[in-house]
Amino acid sequence: MKRFLKILLILTVVTVITAGVGPFRYQVKAKFKPILPFEGSIVGLEYSHHLQGLEEKISDQYPYLGAAYDYSNNEVYYRVGNRTEWEGLYFDLNYHYWLNNNLPGYIYQKGVKAAVSYPIEPEHGLAFLLFQGQIGSSFNEEIKTRFAYLSYYKDLHYDVLNEIKFYFNVTSGQDITEGDSYYISNLTLPVKLGEYRIVPRFGYINSSSRIEPCYNLSSYVTGYENEKGNRLVSLFLERQFQIYPYSDNPFLALMNGSVFVRTGDVISADESVKDFKLHTSGGLGLVWAMGQVEYRLEEFVTDKGEWQTMFFVSFSY
DSSP: OHHHHHHHHHHHHHHHHHHHHHHTTTEEEEEEEEEEGGGEEEEEEEEEEEEEESSSSSOOEEEEEEEEEEEETEEEEEEEEEEEEEEEEEEEEEEEEEEEOOOOOOOOEEEEEEEEEEEEEEEEEEEEEEEEEEEESSSTTTTTEEEEEEEEEEEEOHHHHHHEEEEEEEEEEEEEOOOOOOEEEEEEOOEETTTOOOEEEEEEEEEOOOOOOOOOOGGTTTTOSSSSEEEEEEEEEEEEEESTTTTSOOHHTTEEEEEEEEEEEETTOOOOOOGGGOOOEEEEEEEEEEEEEEEEEEEEEEESOOOOEEEEEOOOO
């Protein structure tokens, strides 16, 4: 926690020192943005400048500095970089020590990332990034690697009540020390039919000798903590309904009731398709949807008869 406070102090000092950066070529607009736990179990703060180009040839720049506290692992993360908008493209170059969101089973990554995204339409776009640095499945592990990540998303169908979406991403990387490669691909096809949601997911991992990403079934079927593998099939079924549709209280107006079922399995590299066995959990919950983020409080039971209560943040498809 002391380290986290030191980083926040540095962030504040940078704010004061750089408040007048670029008086000749840029208009400077500074802002703070909270880092919320939908990236993982982290909370924090990011400071950024909007350096708006006063000439047409100068693109807008967004230098930033962020710090976050991981309350699950008692760890402090940071990132510093610059974002650029140019001709409909968004670039991000940074150095960071942060949660690893690209290689399942690995906690952190530390190094340089260069990313570009191209939003073709509001719900249609591409994103690509390159990373080089180190990763670890624990904070004591350091493996040098480089990888490339590509994602594609598109609304296949949309109207007021019904949606069909397509999300695909692939990661291809190399162990710098050993020289061998690994590969990850994921496909998600969310469907919304009025109050109902259907979200199938599929994933495949080809590991290297030292870098072995893996799916944890608990991320897809709540209640199963120790089921891990390199092939994933899961299905999420849900009906959401308004509880207080006419309330003047924003907290109550945004609150939905939920009835849901999650089912699926992961199998390891030394298992065959015959070893695939569905694991299921289901129950009731309260959901607060805010844009693409959902805050969920759930009471559910597994097919082992174990009851659990869980509060977490997830993306809303």
